[in-house]
Amino acid sequence: MTPILSLQNVTKSFGALTVADGVSFDVPKGQALGIIGPNGAGKSTLFNLITGNLSPNAGRIEYDGRDVTKAPPMQRCLSGIGRSFQIPQPFDRMTVFENLLVSATHGRGLPERAVTDDCAEVLERTELIEVANRPAGGLTLLQRKRLEMARAMATRPKLLLLDEIAGGLTEAECVALVETIKAIHAEGVTIIWIEHVLHALNSVVERLLVLDFGKVIGIGAPDAIMASKEVREIYLGIEV
Amino acid sequence: MALLETKGLTAFYGDFQALFGVDVSLSEGETVAVIGANGAGKTTLMRSISGVIAQAPGMVRFEGREIGATAADDIMAAGIAMVPEGRKLFPSLSVEENLLMGCHRRKVNGPWTLQSVYELFPILKERRDRPGTALSGGQQQMVSIGRALMSNPRVLLCDEISLGLAPVVIKDIYAAFPQIRATGASIVVVEQDIGQAMKVADRVYCMMEGRVTLSGAPADLSREEIHDAYFGTAA
Amino acid sequence: MIWIDTILQGILLGGLYALFALGLSLVFGIMRLVNLAHGDLIVFAAYLILVLVTLLGLGPFLAAAIAAPIMFALGFALQRLVLNRVLGTDILPPLLVTFGLSVLLQNALQEGFSADSRRIPAGWLETASVPLGPISLGVMPLMTFASAILVTLALQWLFYRTSLGRAFRATSDDPVTASLMGVKPASVFAKATGIAMIVVTIAALYLGTRANFDPTTGPARLIYAFEAVIIGGLGSLWGTLAGGIIIGVAQTVGAQINPEWQILAGHIAFLVVLLIRPRGLFPRAFD
Amino acid sequence: MAAGKYTVVTRTAASQAAALAALALLVIAVALPAFASRSLIQDMFFILTMLTLAQFWNLLAGYGGLVSVGQQAFVGLGAYMLFGGAILWGVNPVAGLLLSGVFALLLAIPMAFFAFRLQGAYFAIGTWVVAEVVRLSVAQWKAVGGGTGTSLPRDARDAMWGVEWIEMIFDTRASAARDILAYWLALALAVATIGGIYLFLRTKRGLALAALRDNVEAARSVGVDSARMKWLVFLVAAFGTGIAGGLIFMQNGRISPDSAFSIIDWTAFVIFIVVIGGIGTIEGPIVGVLVFFALQTLLADFGAWYLMVLGGVGIAVMLFSPGGLWGLVSGRTGIELFPIRRRLNRRD
Amino acid sequence: APALAQGARVRIGYVSPQTGPLAGFAEADAFTIDAFNRIAADQGLDVEVIVKDSQSNPNRAADVAQELIIDDEIHLMLVASTPETTNPVSTVAESEGIPTISTMAPWQPWFIGQQGNPGDPSGWRPFDYTFHYFWGLEDVIAVFTNMWNQLETNKVVGGLFPNDADGNAWGDPNVGVAPGFAEAGYETIDPGRYQNLTDDFSAQINAFKQANAEIVTGVVIPPDFTTFRNQASQQGFTPKAITVAKAILFPQSVETLGEAGHNLSSEVWWSANHPFTSSLTGQGCAELAQAFTDATGRPWTQPIGFIHSLFETAADVIQRAGDPTDLDQLTDAIASTDLDTIVGRVAWNGEGVPDFAAQNVCKTPLVGGQWRRNEDGTFDLVTVDNTTAPDIPTQGEMQPLS
Numbered sequence A: 001m002t003p004i005l006s007l008q009n010v011t012k013s014f015g016a017l018t019v020a021d022g023v024s025f026d027v028p029k030g031q032a033l034g035i036i037g038p039n040g041a042g043k044s045t046l047f048n049l050i051t052g053n054l055s056p057n058a059g060r061i062e063y064d065g066r067d068v069t070k071a072p073p074m075q076r077c078l079s080g081i082g083r084s085f086q087i088p089q090p091f092d093r094m095t096v097f098e099n100l101l102v103s104a105t106h107g108r109g110l111p112e113r114a115v116t117d118d119c120a121e122v123l124e125r126t127e128l129i130e131v132a133n134r135p136a137g138g139l140t141l142l143q144r145k146r147l148e149m150a151r152a153m154a155t156r157p158k159l160l161l162l163d164e165i166a167g168g169l170t171e172a173e174c175v176a177l178v179e180t181i182k183a184i185h186a187e188g189v190t191i192i193w194i195e196h197v198l199h200a201l202n203s204v205v206e207r208l209l210v211l212d213f214g215k216v217i218g219i220g221a222p223d224a225i226m227a228s229k230e231v232r233e234i235y236l237g238i239e240v
Numbered sequence B: 001m002a003l004l005e006t007k008g009l010t011a012f013y014g015d016f017q018a019l020f021g022v023d024v025s026l027s028e029g030e031t032v033a034v035i036g037a038n039g040a041g042k043t044t045l046m047r048s049i050s051g052v053i054a055q056a057p058g059m060v061r062f063e064g065r066e067i068g069a070t071a072a073d074d075i076m077a078a079g080i081a082m083v084p085e086g087r088k089l090f091p092s093l094s095v096e097e098n099l100l101m102g103c104h105r106r107k108v109n110g111p112w113t114l115q116s117v118y119e120l121f122p123i124l125k126e127r128r129d130r131p132g133t134a135l136s137g138g139q140q141q142m143v144s145i146g147r148a149l150m151s152n153p154r155v156l157l158c159d160e161i162s163l164g165l166a167p168v169v170i171k172d173i174y175a176a177f178p179q180i181r182a183t184g185a186s187i188v189v190v191e192q193d194i195g196q197a198m199k200v201a202d203r204v205y206c207m208m209e210g211r212v213t214l215s216g217a218p219a220d221l222s223r224e225e226i227h228d229a230y231f232g233t234a235a
Numbered sequence C: 001m002i003w004i005d006t007i008l009q010g011i012l013l014g015g016l017y018a019l020f021a022l023g024l025s026l027v028f029g030i031m032r033l034v035n036l037a038h039g040d041l042i043v044f045a046a047y048l049i050l051v052l053v054t055l056l057g058l059g060p061f062l063a064a065a066i067a068a069p070i071m072f073a074l075g076f077a078l079q080r081l082v083l084n085r086v087l088g089t090d091i092l093p094p095l096l097v098t099f100g101l102s103v104l105l106q107n108a109l110q111e112g113f114s115a116d117s118r119r120i121p122a123g124w125l126e127t128a129s130v131p132l133g134p135i136s137l138g139v140m141p142l143m144t145f146a147s148a149i150l151v152t153l154a155l156q157w158l159f160y161r162t163s164l165g166r167a168f169r170a171t172s173d174d175p176v177t178a179s180l181m182g183v184k185p186a187s188v189f190a191k192a193t194g195i196a197m198i199v200v201t202i203a204a205l206y207l208g209t210r211a212n213f214d215p216t217t218g219p220a221r222l223i224y225a226f227e228a229v230i231i232g233g234l235g236s237l238w239g240t241l242a243g244g245i246i247i248g249v250a251q252t253v254g255a256q257i258n259p260e261w262q263i264l265a266g267h268i269a270f271l272v273v274l275l276i277r278p279r280g281l282f283p284r285a286f287d
Numbered sequence D: 001m002a003a004g005k006y007t008v009v010t011r012t013a014a015s016q017a018a019a020l021a022a023l024a025l026l027v028i029a030v031a032l033p034a035f036a037s038r039s040l041i042q043d044m045f046f047i048l049t050m051l052t053l054a055q056f057w058n059l060l061a062g063y064g065g066l067v068s069v070g071q072q073a074f075v076g077l078g079a080y081m082l083f084g085g086a087i088l089w090g091v092n093p094v095a096g097l098l099l100s101g102v103f104a105l106l107l108a109i110p111m112a113f114f115a116f117r118l119q120g121a122y123f124a125i126g127t128w129v130v131a132e133v134v135r136l137s138v139a140q141w142k143a144v145g146g147g148t149g150t151s152l153p154r155d156a157r158d159a160m161w162g163v164e165w166i167e168m169i170f171d172t173r174a175s176a177a178r179d180i181l182a183y184w185l186a187l188a189l190a191v192a193t194i195g196g197i198y199l200f201l202r203t204k205r206g207l208a209l210a211a212l213r214d215n216v217e218a219a220r221s222v223g224v225d226s227a228r229m230k231w232l233v234f235l236v237a238a239f240g241t242g243i244a245g246g247l248i249f250m251q252n253g254r255i256s257p258d259s260a261f262s263i264i265d266w267t268a269f270v271i272f273i274v275v276i277g278g279i280g281t282i283e284g285p286i287v288g289v290l291v292f293f294a295l296q297t298l299l300a301d302f303g304a305w306y307l308m309v310l311g312g313v314g315i316a317v318m319l320f321s322p323g324g325l326w327g328l329v330s331g332r333t334g335i336e337l338f339p340i341r342r343r344l345n346r347r348d
Numbered sequence E: 001a002p003a004l005a006q007g008a009r010v011r012i013g014y015v016s017p018q019t020g021p022l023a024g025f026a027e028a029d030a031f032t033i034d035a036f037n038r039i040a041a042d043q044g045l046d047v048e049v050i051v052k053d054s055q056s057n058p059n060r061a062a063d064v065a066q067e068l069i070i071d072d073e074i075h076l077m078l079v080a081s082t083p084e085t086t087n088p089v090s091t092v093a094e095s096e097g098i099p100t101i102s103t104m105a106p107w108q109p110w111f112i113g114q115q116g117n118p119g120d121p122s123g124w125r126p127f128d129y130t131f132h133y134f135w136g137l138e139d140v141i142a143v144f145t146n147m148w149n150q151l152e153t154n155k156v157v158g159g160l161f162p163n164d165a166d167g168n169a170w171g172d173p174n175v176g177v178a179p180g181f182a183e184a185g186y187e188t189i190d191p192g193r194y195q196n197l198t199d200d201f202s203a204q205i206n207a208f209k210q211a212n213a214e215i216v217t218g219v220v221i222p223p224d225f226t227t228f229r230n231q232a233s234q235q236g237f238t239p240k241a242i243t244v245a246k247a248i249l250f251p252q253s254v255e256t257l258g259e260a261g262h263n264l265s266s267e268v269w270w271s272a273n274h275p276f277t278s279s280l281t282g283q284g285c286a287e288l289a290q291a292f293t294d295a296t297g298r299p300w301t302q303p304i305g306f307i308h309s310l311f312e313t314a315a316d317v318i319q320r321a322g323d324p325t326d327l328d329q330l331t332d333a334i335a336s337t338d339l340d341t342i343v344g345r346v347a348w349n350g351e352g353v354p355d356f357a358a359q360n361v362c363k364t365p366l367v368g369g370q371w372r373r374n375e376d377g378t379f380d381l382v383t384v385d386n387t388t389a390p391d392i393p394t395q396g397e398m399q400p401l402s
């Protein structure tokens, strides 16, 4: 079976700073992959490369067996890549519901009428239904993060990219969030999740990738990765 | 007498009331943690104290003087520095210039200088000439803290400094706390991570929906009490 | 030989355009304020100098030196009382307000000074020239150009070497956070506009001695000034100077081919530069 | 599953009342020449054409985030193509309106190609410069008078379609009949513009436009084709603005590069109208054009004071009600005559 | 008077640029209209003058013309001061069928500029309702060459013609001034049309230097002329004569040039020195000029005479029309005007005008003058050549620029 996403030697630099350095990995369909790594390792950059918000200096990105290295973000979204932004980027002056409508209609190429119920369902699942008709600009941080995820979900992605959505949540909120993500995953959606809140991450993902200075320094089962010397040193800061 | 205190502090965003009569106080040399769920009003409290949100006079006192209606820049000059939520670096300034902005107005001799900030966060010295925003989130947070320290403040307000940071960085940052305290500064930390908050704080305020629902020394508070104050499960 | 002369004249003309543009660049760079009244403010300053020259019998340079602090105060007040209140992420309110100001100024000047065209007398300097082999360059254009370089140097130093300059840039990025650093954004902006008005006064001195001006002279050159700013890159002062020179040289070279193309050539140079470098020649890293 | 539990509503009570009122107004407007004085017809022509320009600019800037200060390029080129068509190829001016639109559209393509590389204020200045280039180039077009300008030839003026018929049924002179014709065309154009824009905003493309206005990066990554939306808006606005330009100068009868490409008349005043009325709403330009017209009529005889008051009003509105006058009204009352906000309601 | 007998008030619309860059042309408006109203009242003429400001903007000029016609229901339109004002107003009035008298624009830009295709004489048509009086390029050619003939030159002339209504008319290689200059033995160097408010004239100066031009002519707006004059001096170009229209029309503009203004020459269409009298007030030219200066404290300027003559003509036309509120009678009255005014004889008899424009254009006399600088920095306009209109006395001889 072809992997849903495959990165081959992807390299990206900002001036002298290389933030993705020959990154290669595959994600099989339906897997939940976690990405961890120190701040500035290049995690969010990797997402931007996958979604097309940035384009790599070298390397190749394949999605669903096709080369999408040069495809614009809009096209990648239509073919099933959904993402949330680390720093929430809602459409401030539109209502929460309209935020979702945009992604449901344009992300899936469907008419408005066909997606109303779908949007409502996503709003219910992300506990945003109460604020559906409020302008997104006035939401709390938590609500914004939920909206980020909801908007990505409304495109009914096959591959969902989540960038630090658990940061700043209380324990209870975090538990609820994990449940939601698990449910999405259970529907067969492939998930790549960048997170520093490790207990949340590890309760969902099946595989963990560690990034440092733009390089993949480890990929494998979470337990093994967490136990590895490098990760403990570089990421957790535990002296071995 | 308290160094900093609020009395019946209220705050509004347009018609929306975010704070309802909040009383908090901070003594000389003390570290206080403010915890609470998202949207509880912690950031609003910080912004009200620092003058970003204009207040009616009479609600905030610092060193016995009324500062409720004082403008943000004057409050800063009086010695209250803030590490704002979301880091808020100046993109067109280099790392070093960002740090120097910290002592733009308030130039007080004290332990914190460029040199000592670089010692605290050595990575910043390496990146000193880069634009502040071309750093990762963690590095930016270090700049933001360093910038606030540069004024050698009497009170340091830290809003969610560990948000989005790798554990190792959080460790580093909290490791800096004793040093900061040692210089005599009083600290208010807003923190989601209750464990972390309990560790550093002399006293804790717990907020919910714009009100203080619980306060006390960490040792005196039970987990249940906090849980109730946090989530409002208490009847 | 004609081409060398043409290019030299173009460079000197560029100095004038750069002077028009530098004040604009300052304000645009710091506040993202598109000041449509900039040209009219230059004309206003020219009248101020003229009044000082005729009323007090001063030389034009001394008059400009007296006018400069007056203009600073005016700029400061204008920013403090009016423009600060419309600044924001949206470029439209300031666009409209400065347009209103432009209309106001033009017509107020017209009421006050009539539509007659005036000129600041500069005596023998007006026609003095320096021979350079077969070419001769006017003294006033040379002084204009030298002033443009000096103003650029001075602003550059202010911007990147002083703490006020740092405050300018920080406030430009994020006024709220800057206020947490003890900066008063309102007064930083006001100072910036005040300084821009000093540059405006210098521009007015050379505009007013070079040619006639009347209350409606301002807007015609505003577009060249904007072109210079944009070609140079937002917030880059050397870029603005370079932009002015590019426009100036393009105009004289275009005119040498055919006067019909003089102004067109300047605009086309602008378009070409932007096609190649959409953010100008020396863009800053972030904006 | 939420299926069928929710409905989406855009209509409001006010909007339904407004729709009825609009219909009635339209009927009156069409019949207006039967009983109105000629000067009222001319005033209405002015209002309607400015309204059309304002609506298109609002579509560009208020919805598309494209703050163009180069719309005079389309007005001017549209006008010049109408004159050029009539003078050089004998095209009937009424048919020439189509030329106006098409050539404005053709100009918009290279202009967009250039200007879309620029952002914000750069875009604004870039469009201004392109408009200057067009003005200076047209000023070299000797066959239509170069920098001097020219008048619509009498043959072309007399041959305008429909004038004779209007002369007959209203029993007026040819010049008055031409005004009526121009008025009807302006009415049709304004109604089509407002209706078209409103319907467009209610489609999912309109939704995308609003999303782009708020956050381009985010919109792109949820599947919005930002480039296509910008092109669409820019080209549509150019086409409509070109036709309006042709119409204005068809009625005016005279053209020169300075008048046809006047940044003050066709862009600055239009911006004034939109922003005073309230940008980003369909109601705003309508309110704005009425205020503008009222000011112009009241103050026209005060010379320089007219422009000073205009400038002053612009400044005052920006200072005290940045959402424009309509923003003030709808902020206080919540009224929206052309609602586009989709509200999700639970079916009960 | 017949007008009174009809018992109807005659409404006159007058459009002029009272504000904006052309405002200098209109400075005598109030003064003239006051006098006109006073005399009309004395003579028992029931007239009302409605004045509209074009703001120096052609669009606005057309708008206010429409307003005058439609809202104010005027019977007679008067318009003056540059093609930017006269052309839009005349076009509107012609299409509305309102009798119109226009002045103060050379007749070619007025007549040809209003034609559909100015480049194609076969399509030019006369007007039914609009009439214009002033001089034409042929007069300017004669006056300029006569002045230059008084000097010793190589007969090479550099031309400064902008791309505007005046510049295009003057600079046209076929019907502009160049062919006429050539007939008089002068070669014209025309580098091409430039845009108004150009900041650099190096290209023109280089072209003139290269061709060794000793004379400069053109129709230049004041700021551009100052720029040119300064740059010419700075770049070592010193012609023997500079004879330009427009730029040095007003004494204020010449004063801004300081010493460089001395002995600049231009055409003179009216002066305090002209030997004509007003049919309205009986004043001579010197008297009118003095009255203006007394009333306003400003020096006389050329437009004063023409604005005055415009109202003279209007009064005459109204008095001659059987029913001055009847547009056709009024039009006929204009066409049959034969009046000696303060600017000379006004009569649309086709004298000296090509056939295509004979019906609508009347010419008034033109002479040549030079600005002479006084000790105190003020300037006097001195008539130096009257070959074209010998009844206007000269006051001196043409002098070369030092």
Ligand SMILES: Nc1ncnc2c1ncn2[C@@H]1O[C@H](COP(=O)(O)OP(=O)(O)OP(=O)(O)O)[C@@H](O)[C@H]1O
Pocket: A138, A139, A140, A141, A142, A168, B013, B016, B018, B036, B037, B038, B039, B040, B041, B042, B043, B044, B045, B085
């Ligand atoms: N700019 C604003 N406009 C309107 N309402 C706001 C604004 N900022 C915050 N609020 C509201 O004020 C309340 C308190 O917000 P505040 O940001 O102070 O919470 P917080 O405790 O800091 O939460 P978090 O943990 O998410 O940072 C929230 O309900 C929020 O929706």
Ligand SMILES: Nc1ncnc2c1ncn2[C@@H]1O[C@H](COP(=O)(O)OP(=O)(O)OP(=O)(O)O)[C@@H](O)[C@H]1O
Pocket: A014, A017, A019, A037, A038, A039, A040, A041, A042, A043, A044, A045, A046, A086, B133, B134, B135, B136, B137, B138, B139, B164
């Ligand atoms: N637009 C940019 N220009 C220049 N450098 C950039 C840019 N964006 C990111 N960087 C740099 O690239 C590196 C990787 O950034 P990225 O945001 O991908 O890190 P991250 O792994 O997501 O970190 P964090 O966990 O803090 O969010 C950082 O050092 C950052 O400074």
Ligand SMILES: CC(C)C[C@H](N)C(=O)O
Pocket: C036, C037, C099, C102, C219, D069, D263, D264, D267, D268
């Ligand atoms: C909208 C503008 C660019 C107008 C400019 N201030 C002018 O008067 O020409």
Ligand SMILES: [Mg+2]
Pocket: A043, A044, A045, A086, B137
């Ligand atoms: Mg990241």
Ligand SMILES: [Mg+2]
Pocket: B042, B043, B044, B085, B159, B160
């Ligand atoms: Mg907060």
